[in-house]
Amino acid sequence: MRSWEWARPVRPVRREVLSAVPELEEGRPPLLFVPGFGHGAWAYAENWLGHVAARGFGGYAVSLRGHGASEPAPEATLRAYAHDVVQVAASLPRRAVLVGHGAGALVVAHAMARYPARAAVLVAPVFGGWATFGTALRRNPLGTLPAVFGAGLRLNRRQLFSGELPDADARRYTGRLGRAARRAQWQLLTGADPEPAVGDPPVLVLGSPDDRVVPAAALTRAARRYGSAPLLFPGMGHDLMLDARWREPIDAILDWLVKDPARDDLG
Amino acid sequence: MPTSTEPGRPDPETTTLARGHDGRPVSDRGDTVCVIGAGASGLTAVKNLAEHGFGVDCYERETGVGGAWNWRHDRSPVYASTHLISSRPFTQFPDFPMPDHWPDYPHHSQLLSYFERYADHFDLRRHIWFGTEVVRVEPVGDDRWDVTTRSTGGYGPERTSRYAAVVIANGHNWSPKLPRYEGLEQFRGEVMHAASYKDSAQLRGKRVLVVGAGNTGCDIAVEAAQQASRCWHSTRRGYWYAPKYVFGRPADQVNDLLLALRVPLRVRQWLYHRTLRLTVGDLTRFGLPKPDHRVYETHPIANSLLVYHVGHGAITPVPDIERFHPHSVELTDGRHVDPELVVFATGYLPRFEFLDGKLLGDDEGVGRPRLWLNALVPDHPTLAVTGLLQPDSGIFTLAHWQAVLFARLLRLRVSRPERAAAFAARVRAGAGERYSGQVKDSTRHWFEVGHADYLRALERALRELESK
Numbered sequence: 001m002r003s004w005e006w007a008r009p010v011r012p013v014r015r016e017v018l019s020a021v022p023e024l025e026e027g028r029p030p031l032l033f034v035p036g037f038g039h040g041a042w043a044y045a046e047n048w049l050g051h052v053a054a055r056g057f058g059g060y061a062v063s064l065r066g067h068g069a070s071e072p073a074p075e076a077t078l079r080a081y082a083h084d085v086v087q088v089a090a091s092l093p094r095r096a097v098l099v100g101h102g103a104g105a106l107v108v109a110h111a112m113a114r115y116p117a118r119a120a121v122l123v124a125p126v127f128g129g130w131a132t133f134g135t136a137l138r139r140n141p142l143g144t145l146p147a148v149f150g151a152g153l154r155l156n157r158r159q160l161f162s163g164e165l166p167d168a169d170a171r172r173y174t175g176r177l178g179r180a181a182r183r184a185q186w187q188l189l190t191g192a193d194p195e196p197a198v199g200d201p202p203v204l205v206l207g208s209p210d211d212r213v214v215p216a217a218a219l220t221r222a223a224r225r226y227g228s229a230p231l232l233f234p235g236m237g238h239d240l241m242l243d244a245r246w247r248e249p250i251d252a253i254l255d256w257l258v259k260d261p262a263r264d265d266l267g
Numbered sequence: 268m269p270t271s272t273e274p275g276r277p278d279p280e281t282t283t284l285a286r287g288h289d290g291r292p293v294s295d296r297g298d299t300v301c302v303i304g305a306g307a308s309g310l311t312a313v314k315n316l317a318e319h320g321f322g323v324d325c326y327e328r329e330t331g332v333g334g335a336w337n338w339r340h341d342r343s344p345v346y347a348s349t350h351l352i353s354s355r356p357f358t359q360f361p362d363f364p365m366p367d368h369w370p371d372y373p374h375h376s377q378l379l380s381y382f383e384r385y386a387d388h389f390d391l392r393r394h395i396w397f398g399t400e401v402v403r404v405e406p407v408g409d410d411r412w413d414v415t416t417r418s419t420g421g422y423g424p425e426r427t428s429r430y431a432a433v434v435i436a437n438g439h440n441w442s443p444k445l446p447r448y449e450g451l452e453q454f455r456g457e458v459m460h461a462a463s464y465k466d467s468a469q470l471r472g473k474r475v476l477v478v479g480a481g482n483t484g485c486d487i488a489v490e491a492a493q494q495a496s497r498c499w500h501s502t503r504r505g506y507w508y509a510p511k512y513v514f515g516r517p518a519d520q521v522n523d524l525l526l527a528l529r530v531p532l533r534v535r536q537w538l539y540h541r542t543l544r545l546t547v548g549d550l551t552r553f554g555l556p557k558p559d560h561r562v563y564e565t566h567p568i569a570n571s572l573l574v575y576h577v578g579h580g581a582i583t584p585v586p587d588i589e590r591f592h593p594h595s596v597e598l599t600d601g602r603h604v605d606p607e608l609v610v611f612a613t614g615y616l617p618r619f620e621f622l623d624g625k626l627l628g629d630d631e632g633v634g635r636p637r638l639w640l641n642a643l644v645p646d647h648p649t650l651a652v653t654g655l656l657q658p659d660s661g662i663f664t665l666a667h668w669q670a671v672l673f674a675r676l677l678r679l680r681v682s683r684p685e686r687a688a689a690f691a692a693r694v695r696a697g698a699g700e701r702y703s704g705q706v707k708d709s710t711r712h713w714f715e716v717g718h719a720d721y722l723r724a725l726e727r728a729l730r731e732l733e734s735k
Contacts, residue, residue: 005356006357006523007526007527008524009355090363090364090366090384094387095388095390114362116318199362
């Protein structure tokens with residue numbers, strides 16, 4: 001029974017969806033990228049979308065409400081974000097693979113309970129809880145503490161990127177960061193666990209052991225939730241899709257999609 | 268685990284040949300499940316069975332998906348202005364939402380495009396045999412089924428395939444139910460069932476009598492109010508005409524807010540009566556009969572416009588029909604009216620002409636099966652009916668969970684047969700159960716379910732199935 005969801009449907013908003021589709025349709029499943037808090041669809045458009053299309057997959061990236069060029073939504077909750085993801089996924093021509101980064105991975109986990117994804121990829125997932133909060137507080141007290149009182153969560157360069165990324169790029173990216181709604185931020189700390197996924201999709205977890213937002217232990221915990229081990233890319237920051245060596249993780253994701261034996265129908 | 272057989276033409280050359288009891292060849296489809304009908308319930312059955320790893324063959328007599336909602340189909344009951352009665356969140360499949368920018372109550376053509384997108388998104392068409400109708404479904408022992416098909420219209424040879432299970436999703440809104448009236452044969456005016464009503468142009472400039480206060484009857488009465496030169500609306504009893512919006516929100520969403528808060532039925536009825544009293548007002552002042560029941564005891568009617576047109580004098584409410592005369596219709600209160608056109612919006616009856624009614628527990632052959640959860644058949648664990656429901660909300664969500672339940676049950680039969688057997692006993696015990704409060708007993712309410720009660724029962728059944 002989902003009386004609450006029926007009685008109070010999520011308010012519709014205008015959403016920004018960026019896409020890059022291959023010139024030749026090869027019957028591969030589309031990938032829907034979900035950015036983490038503060039990021040918009042631009043974070044994927046920078047490097048990953050084009051690369052995905054070049055390898056023959058349709059690539060789509062959504063900006064959650066209140067992020068990027070989507071409509072502002074200061075009162076949004078995790079449920080509204082998950083709703084955004086499911087809405088875009090259902091509008092794609094075929095069953096989509098959901099890819100979530102950071103807190104976007106938690107949004108994807110929630111969306112998986114409402115949409116039978118073909119597969120899901122959780123990149124440096126932030127599933128919230130007090131341990132994540134502790135890490136963030138230790139690494140960046142000035143950016144983290146105000147978020148508890150409803151201000152925007154601020155992440156600094158050292159948390160997001162490795163030293164390999166050119167200074168100018170890093171500055172440009174951090175300049176584009178926005179913020180998530182305060183209720184959604186609080187739900188990171190206190191929100192309920194995602195419901196079990198429908199349709200039994202295979203899940204891949206990947207991240208970096210040198211990520212300054214998600215500790216390696218959290219990666220292992222997230223992967224264990226889906227019965228696997230995380231795929232690790234040492235030397236990279238939290239924003240794997242923007243960091244200097246962005247090519248490695250996305251290639252690993254696509255290879256997994258092509259090779260995964262349980263998904264032999266992917267072609 | 269069931270192996271997923273690749274769908275394809277059930278070709279006798281590549282499959283094991285068996286002989287049916289009449290000696291004709293039967294192609295054995297192994298673990299594949301047969302779904303009858305590619306309407307809303309059929310599509311969700313195909314999708315969920317495939318998702319649970321089963322091979323699926325779906326037979327559809329028409330050439331497109333959408334069943335009743337595809338206006339191109341000759342059995343489709345939709346008319347040009349058909350809109351949804353339940354609002355979007357209640358109507359969509361639970362794992363494939365309708366687009367946000369659609370209206371609260373979408374039009375039937377939007378619904379058709381929704382089903383087409385559903386079929387494409389989950390790649391269901393490769394499972395469906397269009398233009399193929401099912402002639403016979405017979406049990407062959409070992410809980411397997413022989414399904415005989417031929418191309419629609421009876422052309423071409425019949426072909427029999429053997430399946431591990433069968434899902435009947437042939438719909439129940441296509442076989443018109445026409446009441447009998449004395450003198451109807453002598454009546455000189457035009458008579459039609461709502462099934463053949465397609466467009467309001469059919470009413471233009473005529474004196475029209477609309478019979479029946481279902482949602483269709485009310486819709487047609489409203490159209491007649493705008494198009495016909497005169498409109499009488501004949502109802503058996505007084506009804507509660509719920510507006511589509513209350514307190515600035517779709518009415519069913521307000522109702523479910525109360526359900527979510529677990530407000531007891533009596534209180535909800537009182538609140539409902541209060542709200543109607545304050546918004547719609549007392550209907551007896553228009554000559555409408557006072558309802559002889561409380562709300563929630565008959566299938567809900569959601570129509571904001573009927574009362575509006577009654578108030579403008581465009582619809583004249585009249586009681587039940589006593590008998591027909593060649594040039595007039597006599598009503599139970601002795602009045603005579605002289606319509607040129609009588610539209611019977613008197614509903615539909617379910618029909619399973621390809622199946623022995625006794626298999627579904629329909630011993631009298633009236634088309635009312637005895638099932639558990641309106642879906643599972645006692646003594647036939649591999650047979651299910653989906654979408655045979657008349658919920659007070661959208662039907663597709665319910666059909667989705669029925670399909671999930673059946674798919675899990677079939678999987679359990681393979682992985683843990685002893686638990687599946689225990690569940691079969693549960694099905695036998697629960698057959699004929701009702702999932703609504705007290706309702707008026709008429710064919711109209713045979714399949715009436717309260718969506719909250721029903722979904723809770725279904726949820727319990729799913730948990731029972733999963734429990735160790």
